[in-house]
Amino acid sequence: MSTNGTSPDEIEADIERQREELAATVTQLQSKLDLKARAQQRAAELRDRATTESGSPRPELIAGAVVTVAVIGLLVWRRTR
Secondary structure: OOOOOOOOHHHHHHHHHHHHHHHHHHHHHHHHHHHHHHHHHHHHHOOOOOOOOOEEOHHEEEEEHHHHHHHHHHHHHHOOO
């Protein structure tokens, strides 16, 4: 037994646990620093939210875009008059 009251097996188990925690931390840091992968993931999330199951644009988004273009067109038309 060592002088601090822990056995070699306990010390080895503690070292292994710390290695696993360090590996998990490094993996998390790598994923946070991978900007390309994060951007691709965000784009996929937005694409999924904007399309239906068949891949076509959601009707409410199309209607919103049409209304927005109409309002902007009306404002431009009124300013030029």
